[in-house]
Amino acid sequence: IISPVLSYRILTLFPNAIARKLLLMLIFILIFWVIYLASKDHTKLLFSLENHITLNQGNIFKKSSHSEAPLCPAVSPKETELRIKDIMEKLDQQIPPRPFTHVNTTTSATHSTATILNPQDTYCRGDQLDILLEVRDHLGRRKQYGGDFLRARMSSPALMAGASGKVTDFNNGTYLVSFTLFWDGQVSLSLLLIHPSEGVSALWRARNQGCDKIIFTGLFANRTSNVFTECGLTLNTNAELCQYMDDRDHEAFYCVRPQHMPCEALTHMTTRTRNISYLSKEEWSLFHRSNIGVEMMKNFTPIEVIPCNKSENIKKNCQIGMKTPFPSGYTLKNMWITAFCKQIKFNETKNINDCLERKLIYLMGDSTLHLLICLSSALKYFDHHGAGIFKTHVLLDVERHILIQWKKHGHPFVTKKLFSVKDENYIPREIDRVAGDKNTAIVITLGQHFRPFPINIFIRRAINIQKAIERLFLRSPETKVILKTENTREIHQNAEMFSDFHGYIQNLIIRDIFVDLNVGIIDAWDMTIAYCTNNAHPPDYVIQNQIGMFLNYIC
Numbered sequence: 001i002i003s004p005v006l007s008y009r010i011l012t013l014f015p016n017a018i019a020r021k022l023l024l025m026l027i028f029i030l031i032f033w034v035i036y037l038a039s040k041d042h043t044k045l046l047f048s049l050e051n052h053i054t055l056n057q058g059n060i061f062k063k064s065s066h067s068e069a070p071l072c073p074a075v076s077p078k079e080t081e082l083r084i085k086d087i088m089e090k091l092d093q094q095i096p097p098r099p100f101t102h103v104n105t106t107t108s109a110t111h112s113t114a115t116i117l118n119p120q121d122t123y124c125r126g127d128q129l130d131i132l133l134e135v136r137d138h139l140g141r142r143k144q145y146g147g148d149f150l151r152a153r154m155s156s157p158a159l160m161a162g163a164s165g166k167v168t169d170f171n172n173g174t175y176l177v178s179f180t181l182f183w184d185g186q187v188s189l190s191l192l193l194i195h196p197s198e199g200v201s202a203l204w205r206a207r208n209q210g211c212d213k214i215i216f217t218g219l220f221a222n223r224t225s226n227v228f229t230e231c232g233l234t235l236n237t238n239a240e241l242c243q244y245m246d247d248r249d250h251e252a253f254y255c256v257r258p259q260h261m262p263c264e265a266l267t268h269m270t271t272r273t274r275n276i277s278y279l280s281k282e283e284w285s286l287f288h289r290s291n292i293g294v295e296m297m298k299n300f301t302p303i304e305v306i307p308c309n310k311s312e313n314i315k316k317n318c319q320i321g322m323k324t325p326f327p328s329g330y331t332l333k334n335m336w337i338t339a340f341c342k343q344i345k346f347n348e349t350k351n352i353n354d355c356l357e358r359k360l361i362y363l364m365g366d367s368t369l370h371l372l373i374c375l376s377s378a379l380k381y382f383d384h385h386g387a388g389i390f391k392t393h394v395l396l397d398v399e400r401h402i403l404i405q406w407k408k409h410g411h412p413f414v415t416k417k418l419f420s421v422k423d424e425n426y427i428p429r430e431i432d433r434v435a436g437d438k439n440t441a442i443v444i445t446l447g448q449h450f451r452p453f454p455i456n457i458f459i460r461r462a463i464n465i466q467k468a469i470e471r472l473f474l475r476s477p478e479t480k481v482i483l484k485t486e487n488t489r490e491i492h493q494n495a496e497m498f499s500d501f502h503g504y505i506q507n508l509i510i511r512d513i514f515v516d517l518n519v520g521i522i523d524a525w526d527m528t529i530a531y532c533t534n535n536a537h538p539p540d541y542v543i544q545n546q547i548g549m550f551l552n553y554i555c
Helices: 004-012 017-039 042-052 078-094 197-207 281-287 349-356 367-373 427-432 455-475 500-513 524-531 540-554
Strands: 107-116 128-137 149-156 161-164 166-169 174-180 185-195 214-222 225-232 241-246 251-256 266-273 303-306 329-332 335-338 360-365 380-382 393-397 402-408 440-444 480-484 520-522
Touching: 078 455, 078 500, 107 185, 128 185, 149 166, 149 174, 149 197, 149 500, 149 524, 161 524, 185 197, 185 500, 197 281, 197 500, 214 251, 251 455, 329 524, 335 540, 349 540, 360 367, 360 427, 367 393, 367 402, 427 455, 440 540, 455 500, 480 540, 500 524, 520 540, 524 540
Parallel strands: 360 402, 360 440, 440 480, 480 520
Antiparallel strands: 107 128, 128 174, 149 161, 149 185, 161 329, 166 174, 185 303, 214 225, 214 266, 225 251, 241 251, 329 335, 380 393, 393 402
């Protein structure tokens, strides 16, 4: 504190009265500031302010203060963490451990028996056909538990018709397989044993055992120097790390920091599979090609379905917020027909352009959604500078004020192709940047790139997206949000990482988390089973029918 003598000497240096008053004010301000700092823990204040400033993942780069990243991504806030734990516990109950010593004790498609309940010579269109399945092992012994991953489908190839069947597991070795007879004619029934319950249990354990099945390689660029280093959702190394954090949503990604380069120098990423497995040799035997997708109803002859002059229920037009049953529809003459709402056909370019006029459409997700940018031939491609097919894509129609944008979701994104991370962001952050109005639509898909990683990573992302949608609806309730579910893919690819069982579980999670949100559903899972495509990127005729559902929701 300034002494009175010193104050007097200072004042004598300023004979002017106004100057003296100003100086006294400055002295009092200085005294007040010193007292404030002495009485408050100012470092705590500054720290709390710093923590409340949240930057998006695209522009926040923090050098790690530790040499090793945690084995699991950063812990989320208590509410989110409790939700993740609750969902995980429910899934663990549904998929209990099923150890086995020999393949002979696992489910056998050949020895299991399927029986039509209340069989008839002919059936009426619209009826439900039920089949009781009793599963047995390869020694012919009746199994006492369920958990097999089954896929039911009915089809009429001559009519280009197909639909999913619904499987109910009684958890005692018996299943009820139900088919809704949507069309008349000769109908073939199919029930595939994709994985026995013992294989399902092994896949579940292996999935949640580690994040290291995929190797991420990051490209750091600094003037004329390019350096590749290892990256990932977790890294077990003593090297200095760059942390790319989303503090609010507790999403984390790491890279080994190159010498003499800043963390901000990371520009591109590529991935490849690591030669590692958490399955035993005996467990791998369940995933040989001959043991995946085995028909359980080989000896069934086609059934005959007739019209019976049944009147059809009058359905409301398709709109956002409708609950989708399973199956949600069927294919006939290669066209998708919904079971729960009335579709408008958008066959003419003019109809599509009229629907899209003044619309802002944001597609967020993976490459299975990228194909939806082909909505109209009138749209012109805008060259959003960047390399590769996974850069941001923008299509415009200036006269009709239409904008369609596709952006890939944030890490993990699995591809051998080099892709830029500079315009990358997590979907919740992208949603937060959309103002929204009645002419804005957001389409989201999530799943394929998450299959090789522990399920808690997918659950956290889904919850964060749900929260972002809720924030969007608070500021703009009229904005339309559509979820495109994950579709099926090739059944004989690396089952440990890419099995459709992983996609099935993720679809259950998405439906559980988003159940109370006013969103539209494009059920790509149901569609691709009905079409029997088994391709990560379904053919154009499937994509066109997904576009048709999208247009019904927004127009």
